[in-house]
Amino acid sequence: xxxxxxxxxxxxxxxxxxxxxxxxxxxxxxxxxxxxxxxxxxxxxxxxxxxxxxxxxxxxxxxxxxxxxxxxxxxxxxxxxxxxxxxxxxxxxxxxxxxxxxxxxxxxxxxxxxxxxxxxxxxxxxxxxxxxxxxxxxxxxxxxxxxxxxxxxxxxxxxxxxxxxxxxxx
Amino acid sequence: xxxxxxxxxxxxxxxxxxxxxxxxxxxxxxxxxxxxxxxxxxxxxxxxxxxxxxxxxxxxxxxxxxxxxxxxxxxxxxxxxxxxxxxxxxxxxxxxxxxxxxxxxxxxxxxxxxxxxxxxxxxxxxxxxxxxxxxxxxxxxxxxxxxxxxxxxxxxxxxxxxxxxxxxxx
Amino acid sequence: xxxxxxxxxxxxxxxxxxxxxxxxxxxxxxxxxxxxxxxxxxxxxxxxxxxxxxxxxxxxxxxxxxxxxxxxxxxxxxxxxxxxxxxxxxxxxxxxxxxxxxxxxxxxxxxxxxxxxxxxxxxxxxxxxxxxxxxxxxxxxxxxxxxxxxxxxxxxxxxxxxxxxxxxxx
Amino acid sequence: xxxxxxxxxxxxxxxxxxxxxxxxxxxxxxxxxxxxxxxxxxxxxxxxxxxxxxxxxxxxxxxxxxxxxxxxxxxxxxxxxxxxxxxxxxxxxxxxxxxxxxxxxxxxxxxxxxxxxxxxxxxxxxxxxxxxxxxxxxxxxxxxxxxxxxxxxxxxxxxxxxxxxxxxxx
Numbered sequence: 284x285x286x287x288x289x290x291x292x293x294x295x296x297x298x299x300x301x302x303x304x305x306x307x308x309x310x311x312x313x314x315x316x317x318x319x320x321x322x323x324x325x326x327x328x329x330x331x332x333x334x335x336x337x338x339x340x341x342x343x344x345x346x347x348x349x350x351x352x353x354x355x356x357x358x359x360x361x362x363x364x365x366x367x368x369x370x371x372x373x374x375x376x377x378x379x380x381x382x383x384x385x386x387x388x389x390x391x392x393x394x395x396x397x398x399x400x401x402x403x404x405x406x407x408x409x410x411x412x413x414x415x416x417x418x419x420x421x422x423x424x425x426x427x428x429x430x431x432x433x434x435x436x437x438x439x440x441x442x443x444x445x446x447x448x449x450x451x452x453x
Numbered sequence: 454x455x456x457x458x459x460x461x462x463x464x465x466x467x468x469x470x471x472x473x474x475x476x477x478x479x480x481x482x483x484x485x486x487x488x489x490x491x492x493x494x495x496x497x498x499x500x501x502x503x504x505x506x507x508x509x510x511x512x513x514x515x516x517x518x519x520x521x522x523x524x525x526x527x528x529x530x531x532x533x534x535x536x537x538x539x540x541x542x543x544x545x546x547x548x549x550x551x552x553x554x555x556x557x558x559x560x561x562x563x564x565x566x567x568x569x570x571x572x573x574x575x576x577x578x579x580x581x582x583x584x585x586x587x588x589x590x591x592x593x594x595x596x597x598x599x600x601x602x603x604x605x606x607x608x609x610x611x612x613x614x615x616x617x618x619x620x621x622x623x
Numbered sequence: 624x625x626x627x628x629x630x631x632x633x634x635x636x637x638x639x640x641x642x643x644x645x646x647x648x649x650x651x652x653x654x655x656x657x658x659x660x661x662x663x664x665x666x667x668x669x670x671x672x673x674x675x676x677x678x679x680x681x682x683x684x685x686x687x688x689x690x691x692x693x694x695x696x697x698x699x700x701x702x703x704x705x706x707x708x709x710x711x712x713x714x715x716x717x718x719x720x721x722x723x724x725x726x727x728x729x730x731x732x733x734x735x736x737x738x739x740x741x742x743x744x745x746x747x748x749x750x751x752x753x754x755x756x757x758x759x760x761x762x763x764x765x766x767x768x769x770x771x772x773x774x775x776x777x778x779x780x781x782x783x784x785x786x787x788x789x790x791x792x793x
Numbered sequence: 794x795x796x797x798x799x800x801x802x803x804x805x806x807x808x809x810x811x812x813x814x815x816x817x818x819x820x821x822x823x824x825x826x827x828x829x830x831x832x833x834x835x836x837x838x839x840x841x842x843x844x845x846x847x848x849x850x851x852x853x854x855x856x857x858x859x860x861x862x863x864x865x866x867x868x869x870x871x872x873x874x875x876x877x878x879x880x881x882x883x884x885x886x887x888x889x890x891x892x893x894x895x896x897x898x899x900x901x902x903x904x905x906x907x908x909x910x911x912x913x914x915x916x917x918x919x920x921x922x923x924x925x926x927x928x929x930x931x932x933x934x935x936x937x938x939x940x941x942x943x944x945x946x947x948x949x950x951x952x953x954x955x956x957x958x959x960x961x962x963x
Contacts, residue, residue: 284627284628284629285625285626285627285628286625286626286628287624287625288624288625288626288689288707288708289624290704290707326708349628351708351710353710357724357748357885364630367628367630368628368666368691368708369725370691370693370710370721370725371724371725372720372721372724372887373720373721373724373884373885373886373887374547374721374883374884374885374887375550375867375883375884375885376550376574376577376578376883377544377547377550377551377882377883377884379550379570379573380545380546380547380549380550380570380712380713381547381710381712381713381714384697384711384712384713385709385710385711393593393594394593395592395594395596396573396576396577396596397573397577398573399569399570399572399573399576399577399590400549400550400569400570400571400572400573400574400577401570401573402569402570402573403549403566403567403568403569403570403571403572403573404546404570406566406569407546407566407567407569407570408546408697416593417593418590418591418592418593419590419591419593420569420588420589420590420591421588421589421590422565422588423563423564423586423587423588423589424563424565426565426566454797454798454799455795455796455797455798456795456796456798457794457795458794458795458796458859458877458878459794460874460877496878519798521878521880523880527715527894527918534800537798537800538798538836538861538878539895540861540863540880540891540895541894541895542717542890542891542894543714543715543716543717543890543891543894544713544714544715544717544891545697545713545714545715546713547712547713547714550882550883551880551882551883551884554867554881554882554883555879555880555881578867714887715890716890716914716917716918717884717887717890717891719890719910719913720885720886720887720889720890720910721887733933733934734933735932735934735936736913736916736917736936737913737917738913739909739910739912739913739916739917739930740889740890740909740910740911740912740913740914740917741910741913742909742910742913743889743906743907743908743909743910743911743912743913744886744910746906746909747886747906747907747909747910748886756933757933758930758931758932758933759930759931759933760909760928760929760930760931761928761929761930762905762928763903763904763926763927763928763929764903764905766905766906
C-alpha cells in the first residue's frame with residue numbers, strides 16, 4: 284500500500300486497554316477514532332496490541348492510514364494485524380512512556396491500569412490529551428494546564444487532538 | 454552507618470512530585486512517612502530527587518533507615534543527599550516504572566503529573582497502593598482490585614502499605 | 624513523498640557513531656549503504672542522529688526510501704533532517720537495544736563505543752549482523768553462530784544483510 | 794546481616810554470562826572476584842541472574858559484602874539467592890545499560906553476547922573497565938581512552954578496577 288509521509292506528518296497516539304471483553308461499543312468507538320485519524324492524514328501510534336489498540340489500528344487501515352505499534356515485547360509477531368510499522372522494545376510497560384513521547388497528541392479511550400500510566404505520561408510530557416470515556420482524574424493541586432480535555436464522540440476527540448496541537452504550536 | 458538488611462526486607466516506594474514549592478506541610482508529611490517506614494525496618498525506594506522524594510529520604514535517615522534512589526539521569530550526583538544507594542538509569546521518566554517495580558508496596562503523596570504515571574504503574578503491577586492527599590482517580594469500569602486505598606496520616610499510610618502487603622501474601 | 628509499505632517490508636538497522644570528524648570516506652560508505660537499502664525496498668532503521676546515522680538516512684532518501692530514527696532524547700527535533708519517522712524515546716543509550724530489536728538485520732559501520740553495545744545487542748537478539756570497517760571482536764568461547772560477518776563494500780553489506788535473513792527464515 | 798554503607802561506598806559491576814555450563818573454572822574466578830570486591834568494602838552490582846553473576850554475588854557474600862541485582866524481568870524471584878537488593882526492571886536486556894551506569898567501575902568475566910553490549914556501555918559511559926578472560930575487542934579507530942584493561946587474576950582485576958577509579962577522580 285502507498286502512504287504519503289511528510290516530515291511534518293502529525294502523529295496521534297491512541298491509548299487504551301488491551302482487553303475490552305465483550306464490549307463491542309468500546310471497540311467501535313476506538314475504530315472510529317482510528318478512521319478519523321486517517322481521514323485527517325495523521326499517523327496513528329499505539330502500543331500495538333489487542334483491544335482498543337487493535338480497534339484503532341483497524342479503523343486507520345479502513346481509511347488507508349499508516350499505523351505504528353510500539354510493542355512491549357521483543358517480538359514483532361505480537362503486534363495486531365493492522366500495525367504497519369512494528370517497533371518491538373522489550374521494555375514491558377516502560378514502553379508506555381515511548382507511545383506517548385512518539386506522538387504529537389494523545390487520545391485516551393476506556394482503559395485499564397496501564398492507560399492511567401500513559402495519561403500520566405501525556406501530562407508529564409505536556410502533550411495535548413483528550414479523553415473519551417476513560418479514567419476520571421482530579422489533581423490534588425493546581426496544574427499549569429488542564430489535566431485532560433474530554434470529548435463526546437470519536438470525531439470530536441480527533442478534532443480536539445488536532446486543535447489543541449495547533450494551539451500549542453502558535 | 455550500619456544497616457540490617459535481609460533477603461526478606463520489605464521495600465516501600467514513596468512517589469510524589471519533585472516540586473513542593475513553599476508547601477512545608479507536604480514536606481513534613483513526606484518526611485514523617487519516611488520516618489515511619491524506617492521505624493518499621495522497611496527500605497525506602499523512591500525516584501531519588503527533590504521535593505517529596507527528598508523529604509521521605511530525609512525522614513528515613515532521621516530514623517536510621519536505608520534509602521534507594523532510582524534516578525532519571527545518568528549521574529549519581531543528581532540524587533538528594535539522603536539517598537544511600539543511587540541507581541542512575543538514564544531512562545528519563547521511563548524510570549517511573551522501575552521505582553514502582555522495585556518496591557513491595559507504594560505510597561503516593563501529593564504529586565504532579567509524573568506521580569500519576571507511577572500510580573498507573575502501581576495498579577498495572579498490582580502493588581498495594583496507598584494515597585495520602587494525592588490525585589483522585591476514578592476508573593471508567595470495574596477493576597479487579599480497588600484502584601487506591603486512602604490514608605489520613607503518615608503513620609496510617611505506612612501501616613496500610615504493610616497491611617495490604619501481608620494480605621496479598623496470604 | 625509516497626512510500627510502498629507492506630506488513631512484510633524488511634527493516635535493516637545501520638549502526639555507527641555520531642561523530643565521523645573529517646572522515647568523508649566513512650560518510651560516503653554509510654550513504655551508499657543507505658542507497659542500497661532503499662534500492663532493495665527495505666526500510667532503514669537507525670539511531671536518528673548525526674554521523675553514520677545521518678549519512679545512511681541521506682543515502683536512503685537519495686533513492687526514495689523510508690527512514691526511521693529511534694532517538695535517545697525526548698525531542699523529535701534532535702533527528703537528522705533525513706529521518707521520516709521519528710521515535711523519541713528519552714532512554715538515552717538504552718535505546719541502542721531498540722534500534723537493533725526493531726530491525727530484521729543489522730549493518731555496523733565504523734563506530735565508537737556505543738556501536739559496540741549495539742553489536743552486542745545484535746548478537747544477543749540473534750539478528751544477522753554484517754560489519755563494514757567496524758570493531759573487530761573475538762569471543763572468549765564458542766558461540767552458536769559466528770559473531771559477525773564482514774563485508775568489503777556497501778553493496779555487499781546490504782546483500783549479506785538480506786541474504787543472512789533469508790537463510791534465517793528457511 | 795549488618796552492612797556498613799556510606800554515601801561514598803564504591804560500587805563495582807561484574808558483568809558476564811548467565812550460562813557457564815560445566816565450566817567450574819569460570820565460576821571460581823567470578824566467585825573470587827566477588828570475594829575481593831567485598832574485602833575491599835565495595836558494593837557488588839550485577840544483573841542478578843545465574844552463571845558469572847551468581848558466582849560473583851556468592852563470593853561477595855562469602856566475605857559479608859552487599860550485593861545489588863538489576864534484573865531484566867519484573868520479578869524479584871528471578872534473582873539468584875545471593876542478591877541482597879533486587880531491582881526488577883522489566884526492561885529485558887535494555888537493563889544492561891543500567892548495570893553499568895549504577896557502578897563506578899566494571900569487571901568483565903568470560904561472557905556471551907550480552908556481555909559485549911555491557912562492555913560497549915562501559916566504554917560509552919567512560920567507566921573504568923577491566924577484562925578477565927573475556928571478549929577481545931579492537932576498535933576501528935583511535936579512542937580517547939584504551940578500550941579495556943586486562944587483568945590476569947581476580948585480585949588483580951579488583952585492584953585495577955579500584956586503581957583506575959582513583960586515577961579518574963584525580
